[in-house]
Amino acid sequence: MFRILKNKLFGQDHITRKNIYKPTYLTKSLDENILVFQTIFDHDETIIFRKIESREWKHLKCCLILADGMVKKEDIQDFIIQPVVESKDPKNQDLNILERLSNQIITTAEIQKQKDIDHLVGAILSGDSVLLIEGVKEALILDTKGWAFRAITEPISEQVVRGPREGFTETLIVNLSLIRRKILTPDLKFQFKKIGTRTNTKVCICYIESVVHEKILKELHKRLDDIEIDGILESGYIEEFIEDAPFSPFSTVGHTERPDVIVGNLLEGRIAILIDGTPFVLSIPHLFIQDFQANEDYYNRAFYATINRMLRILSFFLTTSVPAIYIALATFHQEMIPTPLILSISAAREGVPFPTIVEALLMLLAFELLRESGVRLPAPVGTTIGFVGAIILGQAAVDAKFVSAPIVIVAALTGITNFLIPKMIGPVIVIRFTFLMLSAFLGLYGYIFGVIGLFIHLMSLRSFGIPYMSHIGSLKIQDMKDTSIRAPWWYMYYRPKLLSHNSIRKKDSQIPEKR
Numbered sequence: 001m002f003r004i005l006k007n008k009l010f011g012q013d014h015i016t017r018k019n020i021y022k023p024t025y026l027t028k029s030l031d032e033n034i035l036v037f038q039t040i041f042d043h044d045e046t047i048i049f050r051k052i053e054s055r056e057w058k059h060l061k062c063c064l065i066l067a068d069g070m071v072k073k074e075d076i077q078d079f080i081i082q083p084v085v086e087s088k089d090p091k092n093q094d095l096n097i098l099e100r101l102s103n104q105i106i107t108t109a110e111i112q113k114q115k116d117i118d119h120l121v122g123a124i125l126s127g128d129s130v131l132l133i134e135g136v137k138e139a140l141i142l143d144t145k146g147w148a149f150r151a152i153t154e155p156i157s158e159q160v161v162r163g164p165r166e167g168f169t170e171t172l173i174v175n176l177s178l179i180r181r182k183i184l185t186p187d188l189k190f191q192f193k194k195i196g197t198r199t200n201t202k203v204c205i206c207y208i209e210s211v212v213h214e215k216i217l218k219e220l221h222k223r224l225d226d227i228e229i230d231g232i233l234e235s236g237y238i239e240e241f242i243e244d245a246p247f248s249p250f251s252t253v254g255h256t257e258r259p260d261v262i263v264g265n266l267l268e269g270r271i272a273i274l275i276d277g278t279p280f281v282l283s284i285p286h287l288f289i290q291d292f293q294a295n296e297d298y299y300n301r302a303f304y305a306t307i308n309r310m311l312r313i314l315s316f317f318l319t320t321s322v323p324a325i326y327i328a329l330a331t332f333h334q335e336m337i338p339t340p341l342i343l344s345i346s347a348a349r350e351g352v353p354f355p356t357i358v359e360a361l362l363m364l365l366a367f368e369l370l371r372e373s374g375v376r377l378p379a380p381v382g383t384t385i386g387f388v389g390a391i392i393l394g395q396a397a398v399d400a401k402f403v404s405a406p407i408v409i410v411a412a413l414t415g416i417t418n419f420l421i422p423k424m425i426g427p428v429i430v431i432r433f434t435f436l437m438l439s440a441f442l443g444l445y446g447y448i449f450g451v452i453g454l455f456i457h458l459m460s461l462r463s464f465g466i467p468y469m470s471h472i473g474s475l476k477i478q479d480m481k482d483t484s485i486r487a488p489w490w491y492m493y494y495r496p497k498l499l500s501h502n503s504i505r506k507k508d509s510q511i512p513e514k515r
Contacts, residue, residue: 025115030134034063037130040121047124052081057089060097061134070127072146079107080129080142097136106131110143122200149174155257155279157422160296167257172202172276178259179206183266187211193224195238199231203238206262206272213269213499216464220271220284235280238273242284244462249427252463254286261295269499285463285499287470289483291424292316297486305486313484315417319428322417323360324435324447326410330356332443348404357440359403363411364436366393368429371415466499 026033034049041047046068054060062084066076083105090100102111114120115138120130127145152174155167168175176190191205203224207217223242232238235255244252256262257279262272265283273282292312297305334342352359370393394408418428431454438446461468471483481487482496494504 024117026117026120026132026137026139028135028137030061030063030132033132033139036117037065037121037124037132040117050081052084054087054089055085057087059089059135060084060087063132064129065124065132066129066144067124067127070125070147071129071144075108075144075146076129080131080144083107097133098138098140101131101133102140106140106142108142108144112141113138114141115139125200126202145173152178158256158258158261158295160294160299162299163296164258164260166259168259168274168279168281170277170279172204172274175259175274175279175281176204176206179263179266179272182259182263183208188266195224195227195229196232197228197230199233201232202276203232204274206266206274208266208269211267211269211495212271216285216466216499217271219464220273232275234278235273235275235282238275239282244464248457248461249430250288250458250461250468251427252284252286252461252468254283254290255280256283257281258295264295264298268495285466287463287466288458288461288468289470289472291421292484293482293486298489302486302488306484309484309486312420315420316424316428319414319417319421320431320435321447321451322414323364323410323432324439324450325444326406327357327360327436328439328443328447330406331440345404345406348406351401352404353401354403356407357436359407360410360436363394363397363403363407364414364432367411367415471496 023036026036037047038049048064048066048068050064050066052062052064064076064080084101087100087105098113102113112123114123120139120141123141124130127147129142129144131140131142133139149171150169152166152169154165158167166178168178180188185208187208187210189207189209193203193205194200195203205217205220205224220242224238227238227241229237229241239251239253239255240246242253254265262281262283266272270283270285273284275282292309294308297308300308329337330345337345349356354362394412397403398405398408414432418425421428431450435447435450438450440446442449458469459467471480481492
């Protein structure tokens with residue numbers, strides 16, 4: 001089977017491994033099996049081959065293969081090497097070596113038997129250890145994962161006043177445990193896939209079996225299976241592959257760093273997608289109204305949460321429309337502005353060399369530059385740059401007559417209201433500048449055309465077959481309970497009916513409600 005120029009192993013003669021045939025399965029020869037893995041991991045000095053022999057059991061010869069930095073070496077020493085070295089000779093007992101090792105000698109938490117070489121290579125790269133045994137065609141995969149990972153902390157991008165302080169990390173198994181701790185039911189299911197021909201990134205589909213809609217689940221599996229790429233480094237890769245409208249500024253796939261948000265989505269019938277190596281977890285289907293909802297809305301009193309949602313919706317209107325409306329009125333429709341106000345605007349613009357549209361573009365562009373620089377810099381420096389830069393830049397621009405004072409107020413109002421809906425910063429920027437250019441050419445007519453086009457686009461979107469604007473504008477009381485208003489928990493009997501298979505959230509025999 002093997003063509004070897006010099007065939008002695010482990011520190012004896014040098015081995016040349018060129019032109020060696022790689023079998024699919026293990027053989028009974030320990031040396032041949034070792035050579036296969038040495039060939040696969042050639043020039044990789046992080047892969048350790050550790051020969052082990054029992055002091056008393058003379059026929060027991062093994063080789064432990066592991067990836068340095070991916071394992072707990074203490075566990076390997078205490079639960080694998082030491083028990084094997086000290087194992088007793090069963091003498092004349094008719095006992096299978098694998099069974100004896102896995103059931104009586106090795107004491108790791110999880111042990112699997114495997115003979116497929118590709119599967120064993122994947123286990124080594126994932127942090128498990130592989131034990132090859134002389135005279136046996138199978139190997140043992142031992143759970144020894146132990147790489148370093150970030151501690152569980154509160155997500156910086158989704159901080160709350162009231163609610164859990166824990167967030168997802170980059171380790172998949174830790175993220176799964178955060179979800180499992182909150183949903184203690186066997187209905188919670190985890191299904192795994194590997195995506196990426198080179199990275200083999202582990203992806204987990206999480207859902208509640210008795211609640212999830214089967215058609216949505218099947219569609220998700222299909223889209224994930226259709227992904228062909230060499231590597232997945234972050235959940236954004238998956239998001240672009242599975243979203244319904246890749247060229248739309250609006251995302252039809254949600255993402256969050258908070259376990260409580262994902263658990264809330266699962267309880268409504270949605271599906272979570274967790275990717276190893278990133279703290280951002282995806283959820284589908286994702287609807288337009290979810291961008292105006294926060295997890296803290298469900299922890300505060302209902303009327304206070306409703307006020308906050310109304311403020312976010314108002315902020316969406318202001319941040320996208322205020323610059324466009326100001327340009328339209330100041331340029332085309334001065335007669336619609338009260339006389340004292342138009343006189344004040346005219347006096348402020350005296351000496352400014354640029355048209356109103358150029359003023360607006362300059363100020364909005366400057367604000368976006370300050371926002372982006374504040375995000376990329378360290379937190380203390382970024383905050384300072386944001387506040388001081390905005391104040392100095394705005395004041396200096398007005399004093400130098402580059403822009404007028406009213407446009408600074410418009411830009412400031414636009415920027416502040418944008419911060420109330422952080423998950424929609426991307427779509428808001430696109431809409432804002434689109435409305436601005438339409439108003440600059442057509443006045444209020446251009447703005448109205450832009451609004452009509454926006455509504456048509458939103459109404460045409462789907463998220464895994466679910467209308468993106470579901471329940472918005474509905475006259476049914478049940479559909480309005482968790483949209484722009486947040487009804488009390490004791491009044492929300494049903495889950496969103498389009499998302500879930502089982503729509504009953506809570507039963508109340510005293511106050512029946514018609515669907």
